Amino acid sequence: MNLGGRTALVTGASGGLGQAIARALARRGAHVVLTARRTDVLKALAAEVSGRALACDLSDRAALGALVAQAGPVDVLVANAGIPGSGAIDSFTVEEIDRALDVNLRAPMVLARLMCEGMAQRGGGHIVFLSSLNGKAGAPGASVYGATKFGLRGFAQGLREDLRPRGVGVSTVFPGFIRDAGMFADSGAKLPSYVRTKTADDVGNAVVRAIEGDRSEVDVAPLSLRLGTAVAALAPETAARVQRRLGASELAGQFEAGQRDKR
Numbered sequence: 001m002n003l004g005g006r007t008a009l010v011t012g013a014s015g016g017l018g019q020a021i022a023r024a025l026a027r028r029g030a031h032v033v034l035t036a037r038r039t040d041v042l043k044a045l046a047a048e049v050s051g052r053a054l055a056c057d058l059s060d061r062a063a064l065g066a067l068v069a070q071a072g073p074v075d076v077l078v079a080n081a082g083i084p085g086s087g088a089i090d091s092f093t094v095e096e097i098d099r100a101l102d103v104n105l106r107a108p109m110v111l112a113r114l115m116c117e118g119m120a121q122r123g124g125g126h127i128v129f130l131s132s133l134n135g136k137a138g139a140p141g142a143s144v145y146g147a148t149k150f151g152l153r154g155f156a157q158g159l160r161e162d163l164r165p166r167g168v169g170v171s172t173v174f175p176g177f178i179r180d181a182g183m184f185a186d187s188g189a190k191l192p193s194y195v196r197t198k199t200a201d202d203v204g205n206a207v208v209r210a211i212e213g214d215r216s217e218v219d220v221a222p223l224s225l226r227l228g229t230a231v232a233a234l235a236p237e238t239a240a241r242v243q244r245r246l247g248a249s250e251l252a253g254q255f256e257a258g259q260r261d262k263r
Protein backbone atom coordinates (compact mmCIF):
# COMPACT_ATOMS: atom_id res chain seq x y z
CA MET A 1 0.00 0.00 0.00
CA ASN A 2 1.14 3.52 -0.81
CA LEU A 3 0.51 5.63 2.31
CA GLY A 4 0.23 8.94 0.47
CA GLY A 5 -3.22 10.47 1.03
CA ARG A 6 -4.42 7.51 3.17
CA THR A 7 -6.02 7.99 6.56
CA ALA A 8 -4.33 6.16 9.45
CA LEU A 9 -5.70 5.81 12.97
CA VAL A 10 -2.92 5.38 15.56
CA THR A 11 -3.86 4.26 19.07
CA GLY A 12 -1.53 5.08 21.95
CA ALA A 13 -0.41 8.12 19.97
CA SER A 14 0.50 10.08 23.11
CA GLY A 15 3.13 7.49 24.07
CA GLY A 16 6.79 7.10 23.16
CA LEU A 17 6.36 4.72 20.23
CA GLY A 18 2.95 6.04 19.14
CA GLN A 19 4.38 9.52 18.57
CA ALA A 20 7.22 8.12 16.46
CA ILE A 21 4.77 5.95 14.48
CA ALA A 22 2.48 8.92 13.82
CA ARG A 23 5.42 11.04 12.62
CA ALA A 24 6.69 8.23 10.36
CA LEU A 25 3.23 7.78 8.77
CA ALA A 26 2.84 11.55 8.32
CA ARG A 27 6.27 11.72 6.63
CA ARG A 28 4.94 9.19 4.07
CA GLY A 29 1.99 11.47 3.33
CA ALA A 30 -0.70 9.80 5.45
CA HIS A 31 -3.43 11.80 7.22
CA VAL A 32 -3.09 10.70 10.82
CA VAL A 33 -5.86 10.41 13.38
CA LEU A 34 -4.37 10.20 16.86
CA THR A 35 -6.04 8.65 19.86
CA ALA A 36 -5.22 8.10 23.55
CA ARG A 37 -6.50 9.53 26.85
CA ARG A 38 -4.02 12.44 27.29
CA THR A 39 -5.50 15.03 24.95
CA ASP A 40 -2.89 17.72 25.74
CA VAL A 41 -0.14 15.50 24.27
CA LEU A 42 -2.35 14.45 21.34
CA LYS A 43 -3.25 18.03 20.43
CA ALA A 44 0.39 19.16 20.34
CA LEU A 45 1.30 16.20 18.10
CA ALA A 46 -1.77 16.75 15.90
CA ALA A 47 -0.64 20.34 15.31
CA GLU A 48 2.85 19.12 14.38
CA VAL A 49 1.74 16.42 11.91
CA SER A 50 -1.43 18.17 10.66
CA GLY A 51 -3.51 15.38 12.15
CA ARG A 52 -6.67 15.02 14.21
CA ALA A 53 -6.85 14.12 17.91
CA LEU A 54 -9.60 11.96 19.43
CA ALA A 55 -9.76 11.15 23.13
CA CYS A 56 -10.64 7.55 24.00
CA ASP A 57 -10.11 5.23 26.96
CA LEU A 58 -9.64 1.83 25.31
CA SER A 59 -10.50 0.01 28.54
CA ASP A 60 -14.00 1.49 28.28
CA ARG A 61 -15.79 -1.10 26.13
CA ALA A 62 -18.60 1.24 25.18
CA ALA A 63 -16.13 3.85 23.86
CA LEU A 64 -14.69 1.76 21.01
CA GLY A 65 -17.67 2.08 18.66
CA ALA A 66 -17.79 5.84 19.26
CA LEU A 67 -14.07 6.11 18.43
CA VAL A 68 -14.57 4.30 15.11
CA ALA A 69 -17.55 6.54 14.27
CA GLN A 70 -15.62 9.72 15.14
CA ALA A 71 -12.55 8.62 13.16
CA GLY A 72 -14.63 8.21 9.98
CA PRO A 73 -13.31 6.21 7.00
CA VAL A 74 -9.88 4.81 7.88
CA ASP A 75 -7.48 2.98 5.53
CA VAL A 76 -4.88 1.99 8.11
CA LEU A 77 -5.28 1.01 11.77
CA VAL A 78 -2.15 0.92 13.93
CA ALA A 79 -3.20 -0.75 17.19
CA ASN A 80 -0.24 0.43 19.25
CA ALA A 81 -1.67 1.39 22.66
CA GLY A 82 -0.49 -0.84 25.45
CA ILE A 83 0.20 -1.03 29.16
CA PRO A 84 3.20 -2.86 30.58
CA GLY A 85 1.43 -5.42 32.78
CA SER A 86 4.74 -6.35 34.38
CA GLY A 87 5.08 -8.05 37.74
CA ALA A 88 4.21 -11.29 39.48
CA ILE A 89 0.60 -12.37 39.04
CA ASP A 90 -0.18 -12.04 42.75
CA SER A 91 0.84 -8.38 42.63
CA PHE A 92 -2.10 -7.66 40.28
CA THR A 93 -5.65 -6.91 41.28
CA VAL A 94 -8.26 -8.59 39.09
CA GLU A 95 -9.16 -5.14 37.74
CA GLU A 96 -5.54 -4.61 36.66
CA ILE A 97 -5.53 -7.95 34.81
CA ASP A 98 -8.79 -7.00 33.08
CA ARG A 99 -7.41 -3.59 32.10
CA ALA A 100 -4.25 -5.14 30.59
CA LEU A 101 -6.40 -7.59 28.59
CA ASP A 102 -8.83 -4.85 27.52
CA VAL A 103 -6.22 -2.32 26.37
CA ASN A 104 -3.58 -4.68 24.96
CA LEU A 105 -5.73 -7.40 23.38
CA ARG A 106 -9.49 -6.82 23.39
CA ALA A 107 -9.41 -3.26 22.03
CA PRO A 108 -7.13 -4.17 19.07
CA MET A 109 -9.41 -7.13 18.23
CA VAL A 110 -12.60 -5.07 18.45
CA LEU A 111 -11.16 -2.14 16.49
CA ALA A 112 -10.03 -4.57 13.77
CA ARG A 113 -13.53 -6.08 13.74
CA LEU A 114 -15.20 -2.68 13.46
CA MET A 115 -12.86 -1.31 10.80
CA CYS A 116 -12.02 -4.19 8.47
CA GLU A 117 -15.37 -4.22 6.64
CA GLY A 118 -15.13 -0.54 5.75
CA MET A 119 -11.56 -1.04 4.55
CA ALA A 120 -12.62 -3.96 2.35
CA GLN A 121 -15.60 -2.04 0.93
CA ARG A 122 -13.33 0.89 0.02
CA GLY A 123 -10.98 -1.45 -1.89
CA GLY A 124 -8.43 -2.39 0.77
CA GLY A 125 -6.58 -1.33 3.87
CA HIS A 126 -4.02 -2.42 6.41
CA ILE A 127 -4.02 -3.28 10.12
CA VAL A 128 -0.85 -3.26 12.23
CA PHE A 129 -0.62 -4.68 15.76
CA LEU A 130 2.17 -3.70 18.14
CA SER A 131 3.20 -6.83 19.98
CA SER A 132 6.63 -7.30 21.59
CA LEU A 133 9.42 -9.90 21.61
CA ASN A 134 7.54 -10.90 24.79
CA GLY A 135 4.84 -12.02 22.36
CA LYS A 136 7.20 -14.67 21.00
CA ALA A 137 9.03 -15.82 24.14
CA GLY A 138 8.04 -15.66 27.79
CA ALA A 139 10.03 -13.92 30.50
CA PRO A 140 9.85 -13.75 34.30
CA GLY A 141 7.57 -11.01 35.57
CA ALA A 142 5.84 -10.78 32.20
CA SER A 143 3.05 -13.36 32.46
CA VAL A 144 0.17 -10.89 32.06
CA TYR A 145 1.96 -8.78 29.45
CA GLY A 146 3.08 -11.91 27.57
CA ALA A 147 -0.45 -13.31 27.53
CA THR A 148 -1.68 -10.18 25.75
CA LYS A 149 1.26 -9.99 23.35
CA PHE A 150 1.20 -13.72 22.44
CA GLY A 151 -2.56 -13.31 21.98
CA LEU A 152 -2.07 -10.49 19.49
CA ARG A 153 0.28 -12.65 17.44
CA GLY A 154 -2.18 -15.52 17.20
CA PHE A 155 -5.03 -13.17 16.35
CA ALA A 156 -3.00 -11.39 13.66
CA GLN A 157 -1.77 -14.57 11.98
CA GLY A 158 -5.31 -15.89 11.58
CA LEU A 159 -6.78 -12.51 10.66
CA ARG A 160 -4.16 -11.96 7.96
CA GLU A 161 -5.30 -15.07 6.11
CA ASP A 162 -9.00 -14.28 6.63
CA LEU A 163 -8.68 -10.72 5.30
CA ARG A 164 -6.24 -11.43 2.47
CA PRO A 165 -8.99 -12.14 -0.11
CA ARG A 166 -10.66 -8.85 0.81
CA GLY A 167 -7.57 -6.74 0.18
CA VAL A 168 -6.84 -5.92 3.81
CA GLY A 169 -3.27 -6.59 4.95
CA VAL A 170 -2.38 -7.48 8.53
CA SER A 171 1.05 -7.07 10.13
CA THR A 172 2.49 -7.50 13.59
CA VAL A 173 5.50 -5.53 14.79
CA PHE A 174 7.64 -6.97 17.60
CA PRO A 175 9.90 -4.41 19.31
CA GLY A 176 12.63 -5.47 21.72
CA PHE A 177 13.98 -2.86 24.15
CA ILE A 178 13.48 0.72 22.88
CA ARG A 179 16.01 3.03 24.51
CA ASP A 180 14.87 6.59 23.86
CA ALA A 181 11.10 6.72 24.49
CA GLY A 182 8.23 4.56 25.68
CA MET A 183 7.48 2.16 28.49
CA PHE A 184 10.93 0.56 28.74
CA ALA A 185 12.79 3.90 28.69
CA ASP A 186 10.29 5.37 31.20
CA SER A 187 10.80 2.44 33.60
CA GLY A 188 14.39 3.45 34.37
CA ALA A 189 15.41 -0.24 34.31
CA LYS A 190 19.10 -0.84 33.54
CA LEU A 191 19.94 -3.54 31.01
CA PRO A 192 23.19 -5.51 31.15
CA SER A 193 25.74 -3.83 28.85
CA TYR A 194 25.67 -6.68 26.30
CA VAL A 195 21.93 -6.21 25.54
CA ARG A 196 21.51 -3.97 22.50
CA THR A 197 18.50 -1.71 21.94
CA LYS A 198 16.65 0.12 19.14
CA THR A 199 15.00 3.55 18.88
CA ALA A 200 11.40 4.73 18.65
CA ASP A 201 12.12 5.95 15.11
CA ASP A 202 13.20 2.40 14.22
CA VAL A 203 9.71 1.27 15.31
CA GLY A 204 8.03 4.04 13.30
CA ASN A 205 10.00 3.04 10.21
CA ALA A 206 9.20 -0.64 10.81
CA VAL A 207 5.47 0.13 10.87
CA VAL A 208 5.81 1.95 7.53
CA ARG A 209 7.78 -1.00 6.08
CA ALA A 210 5.17 -3.46 7.35
CA ILE A 211 2.35 -1.54 5.64
CA GLU A 212 4.12 -0.67 2.39
CA GLY A 213 5.56 -4.17 1.98
CA ASP A 214 2.53 -6.02 3.40
CA ARG A 215 4.86 -7.86 5.79
CA SER A 216 3.33 -10.44 8.12
CA GLU A 217 5.79 -9.92 10.99
CA VAL A 218 8.58 -7.41 11.58
CA ASP A 219 11.00 -7.54 14.53
CA VAL A 220 12.58 -4.31 15.78
CA ALA A 221 15.55 -5.61 17.73
CA PRO A 222 19.23 -6.32 17.18
CA LEU A 223 20.17 -9.68 15.64
CA SER A 224 21.42 -11.10 18.96
CA LEU A 225 18.04 -10.50 20.65
CA ARG A 226 16.10 -11.80 17.65
CA LEU A 227 18.16 -15.00 17.60
CA GLY A 228 17.79 -15.43 21.37
CA THR A 229 14.02 -15.03 21.04
CA ALA A 230 13.85 -17.55 18.19
CA VAL A 231 15.76 -20.11 20.24
CA ALA A 232 13.57 -19.40 23.29
CA ALA A 233 10.43 -20.02 21.23
CA LEU A 234 11.83 -23.42 20.16
CA ALA A 235 13.29 -24.43 23.55
CA PRO A 236 11.52 -22.47 26.33
CA GLU A 237 12.86 -24.65 29.15
CA THR A 238 16.48 -24.11 28.13
CA ALA A 239 15.85 -20.41 27.55
CA ALA A 240 14.35 -20.05 31.05
CA ARG A 241 17.49 -21.65 32.56
CA VAL A 242 19.73 -19.25 30.64
CA GLN A 243 17.56 -16.27 31.64
CA ARG A 244 17.83 -17.32 35.31
CA ARG A 245 21.64 -17.46 35.08
CA LEU A 246 21.75 -14.06 33.43
CA GLY A 247 19.71 -12.45 36.23
CA ALA A 248 16.42 -11.95 34.37
CA SER A 249 14.38 -11.94 37.58
CA GLU A 250 16.35 -8.96 38.90
CA LEU A 251 15.54 -7.07 35.70
CA ALA A 252 11.90 -8.14 36.06
CA GLY A 253 11.88 -6.57 39.54
CA GLN A 254 13.13 -3.29 38.05
CA PHE A 255 10.35 -3.37 35.43
CA GLU A 256 7.68 -4.05 38.04
CA ALA A 257 8.87 -1.17 40.22
CA GLY A 258 9.33 1.24 37.31
CA GLN A 259 6.10 0.44 35.47
CA ARG A 260 3.61 0.00 38.29
CA ASP A 261 2.11 3.44 37.75
CA LYS A 262 1.10 2.45 34.18
CA ARG A 263 -1.12 -0.46 35.24
Ligand SMILES: NC(=O)c1ccc[n+]([C@@H]2O[C@H](COP(=O)([O-])OP(=O)(O)OC[C@H]3O[C@@H](n4cnc5c(N)ncnc54)[C@H](OP(=O)(O)O)[C@@H]3O)[C@@H](O)[C@H]2O)c1
Pocket residue numbers: 011012013014015016017018035036037038039056057058059080081082083084103130131132133174175176177178179181182183184185262
Ligand atom coordinates in the same frame (compact mmCIF):
# COMPACT_ATOMS: atom_id res chain seq x y z
N1 LIG B 1 8.85 0.73 24.63
C1 LIG B 1 9.27 -0.51 24.44
O1 LIG B 1 10.44 -0.81 24.70
C2 LIG B 1 8.31 -1.54 23.86
C3 LIG B 1 8.83 -2.81 23.59
C4 LIG B 1 7.97 -3.77 23.07
C5 LIG B 1 6.65 -3.48 22.79
N2 LIG B 1 6.17 -2.25 23.08
C6 LIG B 1 4.75 -1.98 22.77
O2 LIG B 1 4.64 -0.78 22.04
C7 LIG B 1 3.38 -0.17 22.29
C8 LIG B 1 3.58 1.30 22.66
O3 LIG B 1 4.26 1.35 23.90
P1 LIG B 1 5.15 2.58 24.39
O4 LIG B 1 6.49 2.08 24.70
O5 LIG B 1 4.98 3.73 23.47
O6 LIG B 1 4.42 2.87 25.78
P2 LIG B 1 3.95 4.24 26.46
O7 LIG B 1 4.93 5.33 26.15
O8 LIG B 1 3.68 3.90 27.87
O9 LIG B 1 2.61 4.57 25.69
C9 LIG B 1 1.48 3.78 25.86
C10 LIG B 1 0.35 4.39 25.07
O10 LIG B 1 -0.85 3.62 25.30
C11 LIG B 1 -1.89 4.52 25.69
N3 LIG B 1 -2.84 3.91 26.63
C12 LIG B 1 -2.55 3.28 27.79
N4 LIG B 1 -3.70 2.94 28.42
C13 LIG B 1 -4.71 3.38 27.63
C14 LIG B 1 -6.12 3.36 27.73
N5 LIG B 1 -6.76 2.83 28.79
N6 LIG B 1 -6.86 3.92 26.74
C15 LIG B 1 -6.25 4.49 25.67
N7 LIG B 1 -4.92 4.54 25.51
C16 LIG B 1 -4.15 4.00 26.49
C17 LIG B 1 -1.17 5.69 26.35
O11 LIG B 1 -1.95 6.87 26.22
P3 LIG B 1 -2.65 7.68 27.41
O12 LIG B 1 -1.90 7.40 28.67
O13 LIG B 1 -2.61 9.10 26.96
O14 LIG B 1 -4.05 7.14 27.40
C18 LIG B 1 0.06 5.83 25.48
O15 LIG B 1 -0.22 6.59 24.35
C19 LIG B 1 2.71 -0.99 23.40
O16 LIG B 1 1.75 -1.85 22.85
C20 LIG B 1 3.87 -1.76 23.99
O17 LIG B 1 3.45 -2.95 24.60
C21 LIG B 1 6.96 -1.26 23.61
